[in-house]
Amino acid sequence: MFRKLPGDETRNLVSTTPDTAVVFRPAVVKTPAIVTIVIWLSRLFAGLARLVVRHPVAVALLVAFGVVWTLYGWRQALVLTGFLPSAGLSWALLDRASFLRLIGWRLLAFWRRVWIYRRHWQPVMIVSGLGRHLQGRDYLPRLVCVECDGWADRVTVRMLSGQAVTDWANRTDHLAHGFGSPSCRVTVAKAGRLVLTFPRRDPLAEPLPAVPIPETADVGAVEIGQCEDGTPYRLKVHGTHVLIAGATGAGKGSWLWSTIRGLLPAMRAGLVQVWALDPKRMELSFGRALFGARYAADPKECADLLDDAVSVMQERADRFAGLQRSHTPTVADPFVLVLVDEVAFLTAYQSDKQLRQRITAALATLTTQGRAVGVGVMAALQDPRKEVMNIRNLFPDKIALRLDESEQVDMVLGDGARDRGALADHISPVPERGAGVGYVRLETSPDPVRVRAAYVSDVDIREMVAEYSGRSEVA
Numbered sequence: 001m002f003r004k005l006p007g008d009e010t011r012n013l014v015s016t017t018p019d020t021a022v023v024f025r026p027a028v029v030k031t032p033a034i035v036t037i038v039i040w041l042s043r044l045f046a047g048l049a050r051l052v053v054r055h056p057v058a059v060a061l062l063v064a065f066g067v068v069w070t071l072y073g074w075r076q077a078l079v080l081t082g083f084l085p086s087a088g089l090s091w092a093l094l095d096r097a098s099f100l101r102l103i104g105w106r107l108l109a110f111w112r113r114v115w116i117y118r119r120h121w122q123p124v125m126i127v128s129g130l131g132r133h134l135q136g137r138d139y140l141p142r143l144v145c146v147e148c149d150g151w152a153d154r155v156t157v158r159m160l161s162g163q164a165v166t167d168w169a170n171r172t173d174h175l176a177h178g179f180g181s182p183s184c185r186v187t188v189a190k191a192g193r194l195v196l197t198f199p200r201r202d203p204l205a206e207p208l209p210a211v212p213i214p215e216t217a218d219v220g221a222v223e224i225g226q227c228e229d230g231t232p233y234r235l236k237v238h239g240t241h242v243l244i245a246g247a248t249g250a251g252k253g254s255w256l257w258s259t260i261r262g263l264l265p266a267m268r269a270g271l272v273q274v275w276a277l278d279p280k281r282m283e284l285s286f287g288r289a290l291f292g293a294r295y296a297a298d299p300k301e302c303a304d305l306l307d308d309a310v311s312v313m314q315e316r317a318d319r320f321a322g323l324q325r326s327h328t329p330t331v332a333d334p335f336v337l338v339l340v341d342e343v344a345f346l347t348a349y350q351s352d353k354q355l356r357q358r359i360t361a362a363l364a365t366l367t368t369q370g371r372a373v374g375v376g377v378m379a380a381l382q383d384p385r386k387e388v389m390n391i392r393n394l395f396p397d398k399i400a401l402r403l404d405e406s407e408q409v410d411m412v413l414g415d416g417a418r419d420r421g422a423l424a425d426h427i428s429p430v431p432e433r434g435a436g437v438g439y440v441r442l443e444t445s446p447d448p449v450r451v452r453a454a455y456v457s458d459v460d461i462r463e464m465v466a467e468y469s470g471r472s473e474v475a
């Protein structure tokens with residue numbers, strides 16, 4: 001059948017040591033040709049089956065084309081080929097969203113898989129050290145699938161046995177540059193599988209207008225702005241504490257004001273009280289009338305207000321003990337949100353040592369015991385170092401806006417956050433592009449989410465004050 005079979009050449013290879021004392025002759029075991037053919041055929045069929053499972057639409061189109069050609073001739077097949085793009089174009093013009101969801105993103109994913117990822121996979125894996133070249137063979141992580149949406153490619157990868165997530169997280173720079181993306185984020189899909197997110201553009205590059213004030217009084221998650229996939233971002237403030245860190249001009253104010261804005265109806269209904277501590281007097285003072293008597297700027301007044309919050313917390317703890325383990329906001333026991341702008345003014349830069357200790361102790365008490373009884377803290381600060389904010393680990397949910405140094409990212413979000421793609425030190429310092437943009441790491445999810453808070457302008461705040469201050473039950 002075959003004039004020459006695999007092994008025929010090898011059998012004739014003979015090597016010797018220099019003095020020819022020892023002769024090496026490879027032992028060649030002959031495999032019957034039929035076995036080789038069966039193996040090749042089974043591989044061919046398995047490959048075809050894989051092709052059908054992975055690309056059902058492309059295979060169906062090819063099969064339809066073949067069937068039409070066979071049954072009706074090549075002219076009809078050509079007409080069909082011309083008909084499909086025009087049908088697709090009409091669909092895209094009539095209903096862009098459904099066309100993109102069902103066809104557009106899949107085609108793009110197919111193209112990017114072949115042209116970007118498959119083409120560069122082997123060199124990027126070997127050069128970055130994620131693949132191995134051993135004894136003439138390449139051992140590469142498997143590219144499982146590529147999915148696209150409006151702003152990013154999501155590449156699912158099966159790691160090599162024995163690899164750890166940190167091996168990948170440490171090489172996000174290699175991966176981003178290797179595949180021509182501005183950044184790369186690593187998330188765990190399941191044991192042994194990762195999803196690499198490669199953004200194609202920045203969907204958060206444009207400022208967002210303030211979110212409309214909700215119609216109903218709700219103490220659930222507050223809509224703050226937008227995620228990268230265009231969905232609204234809602235931040236839970238009841239039942240947790242939130243720390244917001246960002247350099248000067250990073251847009252901390254938009255997070256504080258968006259939170260207040262989302263809670264206004266609940267404040268009016270008496271289900272929420274916002275207690276404002278504004279040591280810089282530049283942020284919350286603008287809407288001071290919204291907080292009524294629960295506003296403090298002077299450090300001594302701030303300490304008193306915090307002590308009052310601790311008293312409320314302890315009184316509730318005494319009352320709830322043995323009866324209930326979580327808090328439901330009511331008019332009698334509203335959710336108390338203590339907002340602190342530039343908390344470092346009170347905890348680190350305060351020259352009066354006694355006052356500083358009193359404030360730190362009150363904040364530590366609130367953040368350790370407050371959430372079960374409906375007292376939460378949301379604090380903003382510029383410098384996240386431990387010397388400045390030694391209780392930062394007591395905040396379960398953290399937000400890193402633009403930071404000056406890469407090491408600060410893990411200080412705010414926790415270990416490994418930057419390696420997983422929370423590049424808060426790369427956020428643009430240009431306010432239009434980067435103010436309000438940040439990475440959120442929640443207690444319940446280790447993967448940082450990139451979000452932009454809507455911009456609550458001075459005009460918006462004035463309107464909020466005009467509409468809600470006089471009629472607020474909390475005032």
Ligand SMILES: Nc1ncnc2c1ncn2[C@@H]1O[C@H](COP(=O)(O)OP(=O)(O)OP(=O)(O)O)[C@@H](O)[C@H]1O
Pocket residue numbers: 207208246247248249250251252253254382431432435436437452453454455456
């Ligand atoms: N979400 C946003 N979208 C677009 N622009 C914003 C946003 N938030 C803030 N800005 C712009 O950035 C500027 C700085 O914002 P802001 O004062 O809130 O920063 P900050 O982090 O509180 O700074 P500082 O700590 O110095 O007070 C604002 O004047 C505004 O022009």
